[in-house]
Amino acid sequence: MTNAQKWMSAFLVLFLVLFILSRFTMKEEVVHHAMNEGYSEQTAQQNPTELDGFTLIKQNGCITCHGQNLEGTNMAPAIAGMKEFWSRDKLINYLRNPSSYSGDKRFQEYKLKYKNIVMPSYGNLDVKDLGKMVDYLLTK
Ligand code: HEC
Missing domain, CATH: 1.10.287 (Helix Hairpins)
Known part of the structure; x- marks a missing residue:
C-alpha cells in the first residue's frame, strides 16, 4: 500500500x-x-x-346551592345535563353575568321558587376554569 x-x-x-x-x-x-x-x-x-371541571365546581362553592351532585336543592335548581338549554359559549357568559339571562321563562319560575337566593356572578374566575366547569355541566 x-x-x-x-x-x-x-x-x-x-x-x-x-x-x-x-x-x-x-x-x-x-x-x-x-x-x-x-x-x-x-x-x-x-x-x-x-383541576378538572367537577373539582372546580366543588371548589367554587356551586354545590352549596346546587347540591353535592348538582341535583338541585331548595336553594337552587339542578344544573346537571345543561346541554338541553345552553351552548358552551352562552353558558360561560351566563356564569360571568347571570342577571343578564333572568328574562327566560325557566328563570321566571326559578325566581319564584328560589325567591331570596341569587345566582352569584363568576366573572372573576379564569375563563379556562369556567370552560372546564361548563364542559362538565354540558356532558354530565
Ligand atoms: C348562592 C347560591 C348559588 C351558588 C353558590 C351558585 N348558584 Fe347557580 N344558581 C343559583 C340559583 C338560585 C339559580 C336560579 C337562577 C336564578 O335565580 O337566577 C342558579 C342557576 C344556575 C344555572 C342555570 C340553570 C339553568 O336551568 O339554566 C347554572 C348553569 C348555574 N346556576 C351554575 C352554577 C355554577 C357553575 C356555580 C358555581 C360556579 C353556581 N351556579 C353557584 C344559585 C347559586
Whole structure:
C-alpha cells in the first residue's frame, strides 16, 4: 500500500464509523422524543394545578346551592345535563353575568321558587376554569 492508499482507507473507515454512529444517535432521539411525550401527558394529568371541571365546581362553592351532585336543592335548581338549554359559549357568559339571562321563562319560575337566593356572578374566575366547569355541566 502506498501512503496515499493508507490515508484513503483510513478516511473510509472514519467515514463509516461516523455514519454508523449518526444512525444510532438518530434512533435514540426518536425514542427519547416518544418517551418525553408520554411523560408530559402523564404529568398534565397528575399536575395538581390542573383541576378538572367537577373539582372546580366543588371548589367554587356551586354545590352549596346546587347540591353535592348538582341535583338541585331548595336553594337552587339542578344544573346537571345543561346541554338541553345552553351552548358552551352562552353558558360561560351566563356564569360571568347571570342577571343578564333572568328574562327566560325557566328563570321566571326559578325566581319564584328560589325567591331570596341569587345566582352569584363568576366573572372573576379564569375563563379556562369556567370552560372546564361548563364542559362538565354540558356532558354530565
Ligand atoms: C348562592 C347560591 C348559588 C351558588 C353558590 C351558585 N348558584 Fe347557580 N344558581 C343559583 C340559583 C338560585 C339559580 C336560579 C337562577 C336564578 O335565580 O337566577 C342558579 C342557576 C344556575 C344555572 C342555570 C340553570 C339553568 O336551568 O339554566 C347554572 C348553569 C348555574 N346556576 C351554575 C352554577 C355554577 C357553575 C356555580 C358555581 C360556579 C353556581 N351556579 C353557584 C344559585 C347559586
